[in-house]
Each structure stands twice: as C-alpha cells, then as structure tokens.
Amino acid sequence: MNKKEKLSMASTDWISELPDSVLHHIMSFMKAKAAVRTCVLSKRWKHLWASLQHLYFDSTEFEGTQNLRRQEHVRRYHKFISRMLQERENIDVHTFDMKNLYEWHDDDNERARAEWISYAVFHKARVILLTMYHWSNLPQSIYTCTSLEELQVYIGGPDPIIYPTRVSLPRLRSLDLDSVDHQFLELVLTQCPDLESLSLSYCSGIDLSGMPFQNLRKLAVISCTMLSAAGKLSLPSLESFSFEGSMSTLRVMGIESMPSLTYAYAYFYVDEEEDTDASFNNILRALTNARKLEFFFYGFGASIRDSLKEDLQKCPTFFNLAELCINRCASLHMTARMLESSPYLQKLTISQDEYNNDKVAIKDAFLKSMYLNTIEIEVWRHYSTVKPLIEELVESLEGRNKLFNIILIIHKYDPGPIIDEDFNTLCSSLAQQNPQIKLSYKLNS
Known part of the structure; x- marks a missing residue:
C-alpha cells in the first residue's frame, strides 16, 4: 500500500x-x-x-x-x-x-x-x-x-x-413502583397476567398473597409495610428475591415456597419490639433452594442476637447453596450454623470489625465444609480486628490438599495503614509452610 x-x-x-x-x-x-x-x-x-x-x-x-x-x-x-x-x-x-x-x-x-x-x-x-x-x-x-x-x-x-x-x-413483563397502596396494586397486578419482574419501594399496607404470580421470576420489596397475609404467597417460578426491612415484615408476607429460587438478598434492620417475635428460622426455610444468599444486618442488639442463636438451633439445610454472604453479621455463631447447614458451600463472605466481638469458635464448622474453597473477609478498620479469625481459619485448614483462598476485602475510610507487618509475616509463613493456603487482599473501590 x-x-x-x-x-x-x-x-x-x-x-x-x-x-x-x-x-x-x-x-x-x-x-x-x-x-x-x-x-x-x-x-x-x-x-x-x-x-x-x-x-x-x-x-x-x-x-x-x-x-x-x-x-x-x-x-x-x-x-x-x-x-x-x-x-x-x-x-x-x-x-x-x-x-x-x-x-x-x-x-x-x-x-x-x-x-x-x-x-x-x-x-x-x-x-x-x-x-x-x-x-x-x-x-x-x-x-x-x-x-x-x-x-x-x-x-x-x-x-x-x-x-x-x-x-x-x-404484554407487561416488568413493573417498578413506589409509594402505592394495596388497592392500586390489586387494580394493576390482576391485569398483568405475564408479569416476570416486580419491584416495590416504600409501599404501604400491601398484601401480595392473593396476587397472580405464577410467572414471576424476580421480586424486590424495599421498605414496605405489609397487611397480615390473607393467604400463603406461592412463587413457583421466582429465581431472584430481594428484601429490605424488618424480619417481622418478611414474616408477615407469608411466603410459602420458592422452589426455583437461585439468588436471595435480605437487608434486615431492626424493629426491637416486633422482631423479637419474628422467626428467622421460618424465613430461612423459604430460602432453602437458593444457590446464592446475601444477608445484611443493621442495628442488631444483644436481645435480638440471643433470639437468633436460639432460633438457629433448628437451622434448615441448604443443599443447593454455593455462595453465602453474611455482612455485618449478628454473630459468628450464625456463620457457624449456616456453614454446618450448607454441605456444598464453595464461597463464604463475612464481615468483622471491632464492634463485633463474639468469641464463638467456628473451627469445627470450617472442618465440616468439605467443598469450601474461598473465604472473603470484609475489613473496615485494621487488620488486628480480624487477626484472631484469620489465625483460626489457617489452623482449621492445615492438612488440606487442595488450594484454599482467604481474601481480605478492605473498605478504607480512615487514614493510616490497615495491612501491617503481622499480615505480611503471616503471608510469608503460609507461602513456605502451607502453600495450599493463599492469603491476599484487595481494596474495595
């Protein structure tokens, strides 16, 4: 050319x-x-x-x-x-x-x-x-x-x-509304026979149990108030479920089964008066088919934590669960019980900070998780806040033949170092003595 x-x-x-x-x-x-x-x-x-x-x-x-x-x-x-x-x-x-x-x-x-x-x-x-x-x-x-x-x-x-x-x-397949009530929803939803996605935010006094949801694949309920369910809420085709609110609100929804569920996200904020009566165990039973679960907890006091501990003694089994995220977790006890109830779990994400000092050992739970290969730990302050947990993890993983990843996800909002010399020393020690355990970190942008 x-x-x-x-x-x-x-x-x-x-x-x-x-x-x-x-x-x-x-x-x-x-x-x-x-x-x-x-x-x-x-x-x-x-x-x-x-x-x-x-x-x-x-x-x-x-x-x-x-x-x-x-x-x-x-x-x-x-x-x-x-x-x-x-x-x-x-x-x-x-x-x-x-x-x-x-x-x-x-x-x-x-x-x-x-x-x-x-x-x-x-x-x-x-x-x-x-x-x-x-x-x-x-x-x-x-x-x-x-x-x-x-x-x-x-x-x-x-x-x-x-x-x-x-x-x-x-022909409506997807509907996203906010600030409507039960009467409005009933008028609209009964005329959408093929609805596949529904998102409701800040709605008041609603009852979804009588709605035609045979084809619904995605449901999001954000900061809504519920009427006592007139019947059970059956969601046979639902694949994705997102919820933000109190446990008692989710309980009142009356969800009976979600056999097609693959992903569920729940952000619970506490209503101290109502949530003492909310059975977390019953909530979990509705989610047992999920392949990925994300739980976020905000404002949980000692009374609610004690109630959760007692409730989780009869935790259902999650045979399909491959990924679990428990953010700002109510206690390490919850993490341990969920691990023991998820025999095929592959990836676990948890968060710990200085405000969460539950000393419950989870070593046995990790030993029973034969398919677990990745643990992500979210850090908001300094490495020292999660050091005991890392050391217990390393101890429980010794002797395993397959590669195991421990990843710190760092949310840095304060000046000063998060990763210190102790972390670097442990990384060097693992590389020499336990090469099957890989310890690393990444910054969350």
Missing part, C-alpha cells in the same frame, strides 16, 4: 459508514441532547437522531452549560423536549426514559409532561421509565398501553394516589 492509499484510509470516516441500525444502537446510549447534537457531524448524521427509538431525557444535560436562573433552565429544556418530539419521524418508540425531572412541578411543565408521556403511548412504547411529581399528570392511557413491556414510575412528591379507571397491560 503506497503513501497516498494510507492517507486515504486514515481519513475515511469509518463510523459514518456503519449502517443506520448500528448507529442507532450507539446513539441509544446517549441522552437526548447529545443525540440531537450529532446532527452537526456530517450530512450522514443530520437526520439520524430523528428516527431514534430510544429517547432518554435528563435535565442535568443542561445544568452547568450556562449561568442560567432555574426558571430559564427549565424553560429551555421544556422547549427542547417539545421541539424534539415534534420533529421526530413518525415511527414507534422503544424506550421513553424521563429521569431527574421531578423538581419541575409547576402546572405548565406537569401538563407538558403528561403530553410527552401520551406521545410515547401513542407511538407504542415498549419501555417507559418516569419520575413524576403529581399522580394527576400521569395520563390514564399509560394503563391501557397494549405495547408496554416495562413500566417504572417514581413519584417525587407527597401526592395522593390517583387510581386507574381501567387497566389492560397484556
């Missing part, structure tokens, strides 16, 4: 040579303003934005660009959205994502936003993601959008719920 040909190759705009479908895919990751600005690149790009099917509006795109007062900032972005929708080609919308706009709660902007949402519905949007301020400006047509496959609605203000007059969402 001669010099002229090389220069020609170097000056070729290879990106613009890509087909429209590929360029549209690239632009689908852009926010609306950035996507429109591609029109200045060349004639090839001039009208590409007008046929985008993924529309992502975010008011932060205009922030910091000019020294504008808030009112002028809102007016310009309002005008931009309206004009963009007017100049788009008359084609269907795939994704309509309107985030970071909840602070625009004057009447004119709310009415305009209702018009924009109606535009998405009219153009057969499949995914609609919204942040609203008033329920009254959510058009009723969104509840009868037969093309809709995913809907996410967050209400930014303390606004009374407006219930849909009619619901028909035959």
Whole structure:
C-alpha cells in the first residue's frame, strides 16, 4: 500500500459508514441532547437522531452549560423536549426514559409532561421509565398501553394516589413502583397476567398473597409495610428475591415456597419490639433452594442476637447453596450454623470489625465444609480486628490438599495503614509452610 492509499484510509470516516441500525444502537446510549447534537457531524448524521427509538431525557444535560436562573433552565429544556418530539419521524418508540425531572412541578411543565408521556403511548412504547411529581399528570392511557413491556414510575412528591379507571397491560413483563397502596396494586397486578419482574419501594399496607404470580421470576420489596397475609404467597417460578426491612415484615408476607429460587438478598434492620417475635428460622426455610444468599444486618442488639442463636438451633439445610454472604453479621455463631447447614458451600463472605466481638469458635464448622474453597473477609478498620479469625481459619485448614483462598476485602475510610507487618509475616509463613493456603487482599473501590 503506497503513501497516498494510507492517507486515504486514515481519513475515511469509518463510523459514518456503519449502517443506520448500528448507529442507532450507539446513539441509544446517549441522552437526548447529545443525540440531537450529532446532527452537526456530517450530512450522514443530520437526520439520524430523528428516527431514534430510544429517547432518554435528563435535565442535568443542561445544568452547568450556562449561568442560567432555574426558571430559564427549565424553560429551555421544556422547549427542547417539545421541539424534539415534534420533529421526530413518525415511527414507534422503544424506550421513553424521563429521569431527574421531578423538581419541575409547576402546572405548565406537569401538563407538558403528561403530553410527552401520551406521545410515547401513542407511538407504542415498549419501555417507559418516569419520575413524576403529581399522580394527576400521569395520563390514564399509560394503563391501557397494549405495547408496554416495562413500566417504572417514581413519584417525587407527597401526592395522593390517583387510581386507574381501567387497566389492560397484556404484554407487561416488568413493573417498578413506589409509594402505592394495596388497592392500586390489586387494580394493576390482576391485569398483568405475564408479569416476570416486580419491584416495590416504600409501599404501604400491601398484601401480595392473593396476587397472580405464577410467572414471576424476580421480586424486590424495599421498605414496605405489609397487611397480615390473607393467604400463603406461592412463587413457583421466582429465581431472584430481594428484601429490605424488618424480619417481622418478611414474616408477615407469608411466603410459602420458592422452589426455583437461585439468588436471595435480605437487608434486615431492626424493629426491637416486633422482631423479637419474628422467626428467622421460618424465613430461612423459604430460602432453602437458593444457590446464592446475601444477608445484611443493621442495628442488631444483644436481645435480638440471643433470639437468633436460639432460633438457629433448628437451622434448615441448604443443599443447593454455593455462595453465602453474611455482612455485618449478628454473630459468628450464625456463620457457624449456616456453614454446618450448607454441605456444598464453595464461597463464604463475612464481615468483622471491632464492634463485633463474639468469641464463638467456628473451627469445627470450617472442618465440616468439605467443598469450601474461598473465604472473603470484609475489613473496615485494621487488620488486628480480624487477626484472631484469620489465625483460626489457617489452623482449621492445615492438612488440606487442595488450594484454599482467604481474601481480605478492605473498605478504607480512615487514614493510616490497615495491612501491617503481622499480615505480611503471616503471608510469608503460609507461602513456605502451607502453600495450599493463599492469603491476599484487595481494596474495595
């Protein structure tokens, strides 16, 4: 290839040579303003934005660009959205994502936003993601959008719920709502026969036990309050379950079985009055089919810890469990009981700090875990806080023939060293005397 040909190759705009479908895919990751600005690149790009099917509006795109007062900032972005929708080609919308706009709660902007949402519905949007301020400006047509496959609605203000007059969402697969009540859920969920993913945040007085969840694969319940379950909650197809709240709230949900469960995450914060009656053992029984479990505990006092110890004497067996994370664990006793009840566990993640001084030995539990090959220990302060645990682990692992990894995950938020000379000495000793035990650390970013 001669010099002229090389220069020609170097000056070729290879990106613009890509087909429209590929360029549209690239632009689908852009926010609306950035996507429109591609029109200045060349004639090839001039009208590409007008046929985008993924529309992502975010008011932060205009922030910091000019020294504008808030009112002028809102007016310009309002005008931009309206004009963009007017100049788009008359084609269907795939994704309509309107985030970071909840602070625009004057009447004119709310009415305009209702018009924009109606535009998405009219153009057969499949995914609609919204942040609203008033329920009254959510058009009723969104509840009868037969093309809709995913809907996410967050209400930014303390606004009374407006219930849909009619619901028909035959294609809806994913629903994400916050701050709704039982009546609203019942109206919507009974008309979503093929729902596969449901996320509920800060909802009040709900009962899921009577809902049609035969096809549900993913469920998240975050900081919700529950009515006493009218019946048992059966989730035969559920694969992923996430929960944040008190143990008593999870108990009230009335979960009976989750035979298809592969992953469960539970963040428990304590209600001292209610949680003394909550059976952690019964909660565990609903999770026995999981392959990966993550437990986070916050604010557990001595009375709750004692209750857990007693409850875990009859811990169910987890035959499928391969990964277990017990973060800010209530006690090493819980870790030991879970280890003894998980015969095929391969990876364990626990956290210890100076505020958790339970002296229960777990050496026997580690000896019984024949398939365990990796232990991660999260550290928030100094290596000395976990040194006794590391030494006990090393002692219990001596004589094993297979490689075993012990990894410290370091969350560093204080100045000063976390890893000290004691740690380095132990690493050197293991490398020489017990090479089958590998001790290392990594920083958590």
